[in-house]
Amino acid sequence: MPSILKQVNLDKIQRVDIALEGDWNNTVVTVWNTDEGLIGFDKVIKSHQSLKPSIELYLTDIWIGIHSFKTENNLHIFDEQYASDIIDFIEEKIKKNV
Secondary structure, three states: HHHHHHHHHHHHHEEEEEEOOOHHHOEEOOOEEEOOEEEOOOOOOOOEEEEEEEEEEEEEEEEEEEOOEEEEEOOOHHHHHHHHHHHHHOOOOOOOOO
């Protein structure tokens, strides 16, 4: 787990997006938010030759970007398990603070 997640107040989180770094606006997908919880990864672009899949956590006062990919055969492949682990961590932290 990225150490930054242990340092910020995750109670202020609003949503989690995933997109390709370098073409964010055209590829962004919200995968989790406070109203619905996990929306899912179905619409996430799963791989790209040059752009890197990344997670962005949007909190009320900051955003945090985290790469979420593995490189295989010259492709940056979205690491769905890593993204799931981050969302699980967020949900656990929020639950403890309720």
